[in-house]
Amino acid sequence: MELTFNERTSIAEFITENKQHFEKKLLSEAVNVASKIKDILKKGNIDLLVNAQRLVLYVVKQREEELVQFANEEGIVWAKHSMTLAFKLEWVQAIRRTLWHFLYKYDQLSNNSNELDRFYDLEKQINEQLDQFLNTFFLSYSNYKDELISSQRKLVEHLSVPIIPVSPTVAVLPLIGMIDSYRIKTIEEKVLIDIANLKVQTLIIDLSGIVNMEKDILDHFQKVLSGVSLMGCEAVITGIRPELVRNMIHSGISFTEKADTRGTLQQTLKKYLNVDSTDNIM
Structure with a gap:
């Protein structure tokens, strides 16, 4: 053709x-x-x-x-x-x-x-x-x-910041893996929003799944704890690993002014859940 x-x-x-x-x-x-x-x-x-x-x-x-x-x-x-x-x-x-x-x-x-x-x-x-x-x-x-x-x-980062209510006033935030500058911002945003939405009075942050944090991330995490306090919520940190403690010491950063620190998540849950149950009975 x-x-x-x-x-x-x-x-x-x-x-x-x-x-x-x-x-x-x-x-x-x-x-x-x-x-x-x-x-x-x-x-x-x-x-x-x-x-x-x-x-x-x-x-x-x-x-x-x-x-x-x-x-x-x-x-x-x-x-x-x-x-x-x-x-x-x-x-x-x-x-x-x-x-x-x-x-x-x-x-x-x-x-x-x-x-x-x-x-x-x-x-x-x-x-x-x-x-x-x-x-x-x-x-x-x-x-x-x-x-x-x-x-x-x-979306993935928000899913990796699971704030789990374990009682009407207590919630747990288990953190696992590496925390970079992007993820710490996500943690900050989700923590502050969920404290308000869930009316959390005590937030237990478990760091047993975190091997280490860079100095700038430690500094930002400290600010997150300040934000938790300003929201009228008590922060409790559990499971800090030796490597992270050593890095905090050398960086001159401590969480003790902004949060209570405890050994394991299991011990902490036992204490706070018992206290919460007693308060509800009274």
């Missing part, structure tokens, strides 16, 4: 009227992508062939604002469905080659193949716009991925 051509036809119309030829050429240029087009359509409802034609028409019609908006939309969709950047790059490169093939055919049918000035103007316009699409797409993709990772991390 030959290409459809009319002398009065614009490049955009020429590509649209020869849609089947365009798609066939594009699929031949993007071998790896071609075999996965149906899977992508099924998985993410992304029609690569329709979107390719949409991109090409934005480029040849110089519709820059719509091109940038489309790139932003594509970046979010591809990131949301965990489709790789390498895959997208191969696809856009195939679109670029296919577009130039059709421009060559258009000029050939128009007998304009010797108009070098026009060729170089088109080369600059098309390549700049496709590069702008790629740059915008990658930024949109990366920003969405970063936001997704950040929100997932925040």
Whole structure:
């Protein structure tokens, strides 16, 4: 089947009227992508062939604002469905080659193949716009991925700060693993909010699962204890390991001014739960 051509036809119309030829050429240029087009359509409802034609028409019609908006939309969709950047790059490169093939055919049918000035103007316009699409797409993709990772991390960190009520007035916060600057901020936020929401009068913080803390984290933890006190809540720390005690001594930091310290969580729970039960009886 030959290409459809009319002398009065614009490049955009020429590509649209020869849609089947365009798609066939594009699929031949993007071998790896071609075999996965149906899977992508099924998985993410992304029609690569329709979107390719949409991109090409934005480029040849110089519709820059719509091109940038489309790139932003594509970046979010591809990131949301965990489709790789390498895959997208191969696809856009195939679109670029296919577009130039059709421009060559258009000029050939128009007998304009010797108009070098026009060729170089088109080369600059098309390549700049496709590069702008790629740059915008990658930024949109990366920003969405970063936001997704950040929100997932925040969720995980909140789940890793479990404040467990063990009586109407006493709650336990068992901390396990490494505490970095991000996590200590999460601890601070969750502790202060939960003390207010749960009306906690005594918060037992068990550090038996913490091997060590850096000096800046120790300093921040001390401020968290101050916040607990300002909320009208008593802080009790249990299970401090020798390595952490040694680091506190050398850092000149002590928790004793802000909190009561005890040996084990089990002993502390026994004491506070007994006291709480006695108070309830009285």
